[in-house]
Amino acid sequence: MSELREPDLPRTMKQRGGKALRTGWTTGTCAAAAAKAATVALVTREPQTRVEIALPGKDGDWRQRVAFPLERCEQIKPDVWQAVVVKDAGDDPDVTHGAHLTATVTWRDEPGLGLDGGEGVGVVTKPGLGLEIGGPAINPVPRAMIDRAVGEAIDLGGGRGVCVVISVPGGEVMARKTTNRRLGIIGGISILGTTGIVRPFSTASWRASVEQAVSVLAGQSRAEAAATIPPLVLCTGGRTEKGAMALLPGLPEVCFVEVGDFTGAALRKAVEHGVPEVAFVGMIGKLTKLAAGILMTHYTRSAVDTELLAEITGPATGDAELAERVRAANTARHAYEVWDAAGVLGVCGTAVCDQVADVLARFTEGRVTASVAMVDFTGRRLVAASDRWDAGRWGAQR
Structure with missing residues (x-):
């Protein structure tokens, strides 16, 4: 018979001063915003300062839209653009708060989106996560968000497509404060989120x-x-x-x-x-x-x-x-x-x-x-x- 336990919340997760806690954005949302900004810059050849994306709704709609300022958006090589969105996790304690979600985008000959993980994004090495072993730890909803965000910038169904690499400088260090290694995610953090919004559910x-x-x-x-x-x-x-x-x-x-x-x-x-x-x-x-x-x-x-x-x-x-x-x-x-x-x-x-x-x-x-x-x-x-x-x-x- 299992012993009944109800652990207390970590001190940092308790309500602060009687005020409602502030929501934030998931790593998936920030990655999608960075990916769209870099794609727009690739198409227009102009740096972007702000980007707007859609969030997944409860009933499969994408009506809610949010805008993000860009920390950086620049051309790093011919036909290669990079954009950075800084994650704001709101008042939900999160090791990725302040992380620089970075998208590097370039053309590819075949249509569609090629998505991969770069520096600071973990690699899946064990089963049980619903992700391909050997692939980047980018969960299904963030993948869909990135696909939709990039699709708003370019028609992925015809002509050339784009390659998007999501990276998180310092992500490997951040991951040491998570359970990723135990779960078989090596080398960085996971790109997560199911609604795009970090709500302080655990507060x-x-x-x-x-x-x-x-x-x-x-x-x-x-x-x-x-x-x-x-x-x-x-x-x-x-x-x-x-x-x-x-x-x-x-x-x-x-x-x-x-x-x-x-x-x-x-x-x-x-x-x-x-x-x-x-x-x-x-x-x-x-x-x-x-x-x-x-x-x-x-x-x-x-x-x-x-x-x-x-x-x-x-x-x-x-x-x-x-x-x-x-x-x-x-x-x-x-x-x-x-x-x-x-x-x-x-x-x-x-x-x-x-x-x-x-x-x-x-x-x-x-x-x-x-x-x-x-x-x-x-x-x-x-x-x-x-x-x-x-x-x-x-x-x-x-």
């Missing part, structure tokens, strides 16, 4: 917003004189929230709370307001931490335990060799992929969900019943669920 202000959302659910139910308060659906992020809404279309929007790292805070507030039932929807990484009894899952205060996943795999499958492969997995995602390849994702995922449901119930001393669902990395497909997950009762689709 006291975000915890307060989670607690407020739970209070709103309970308060609205009482105001409507509902016989019972509907289930509180906790989701780890934007993708899982969207997926949970699709899985549970019979529930009102107020039920869904993007909990981030603050599962413990949400559960305490649920108990306080008499919310009788919680449904938790997440991906393998956060669920593994919760299965280990960790109720505050920020990366600085907890790590994924593949040993736990191996201990689940053995009894669930009766396959000791498979359990050893899971134990040696690089990440929770890697373990997920091992399960999937072996055809046991459903049975092992269900065992994880059951263990998480037990942790959530124990944390509330049985005052809240819990059910848990695991979704895939798109957040859209239900992979496994605990035995209390009742699709029909909530009007869900499976």
Whole structure:
């Protein structure tokens, strides 16, 4: 049975002076801005001082646009231009705050975008990250942002394309303060981001917003004189929230709370307001931490335990060799992929969900019943669920 733990936030992550914390920009956003600026300069042969790009929206739209000043934009060789955007991480502590996201752009004969990493951008050496081994650690959403930003400057579908190399001077030193080496990302930082915006999810202000959302659910139910308060659906992020809404279309929007790292805070507030039932929807990484009894899952205060996943795999499958492969997995995602390849994702995922449901119930001393669902990395497909997950009762689709 997992010991329940809820580590405190790092001192630097707590709300400052009662003021709302400032949002910032991801490395992916800054890289996309630099790439567009360098491409515009390549096309026009004129240095740029400011650039505007689109951000990915929740529903696949790119309507939101943001502008960035350029630290530098210049021609460094014939038909080679380079642009630099300095990252502002806002008030979310980040080792890449102030990093110089640099894009070097040149023509290539074939159409389309050729994207690579240069100095200070890590190289992927292990599976489990959803990225090509040997390729740059530039995640899928930043890749899409760079592709779109460059496409706004030049038609990538016809004629010549461009080569873009993203680099981060000093990135290898920055990476020493991250978990990149343990994850098999060598030589620099990762280019990250799913929304383009760094929101202080891991701060006291975000915890307060989670607690407020739970209070709103309970308060609205009482105001409507509902016989019972509907289930509180906790989701780890934007993708899982969207997926949970699709899985549970019979529930009102107020039920869904993007909990981030603050599962413990949400559960305490649920108990306080008499919310009788919680449904938790997440991906393998956060669920593994919760299965280990960790109720505050920020990366600085907890790590994924593949040993736990191996201990689940053995009894669930009766396959000791498979359990050893899971134990040696690089990440929770890697373990997920091992399960999937072996055809046991459903049975092992269900065992994880059951263990998480037990942790959530124990944390509330049985005052809240819990059910848990695991979704895939798109957040859209239900992979496994605990035995209390009742699709029909909530009007869900499976």
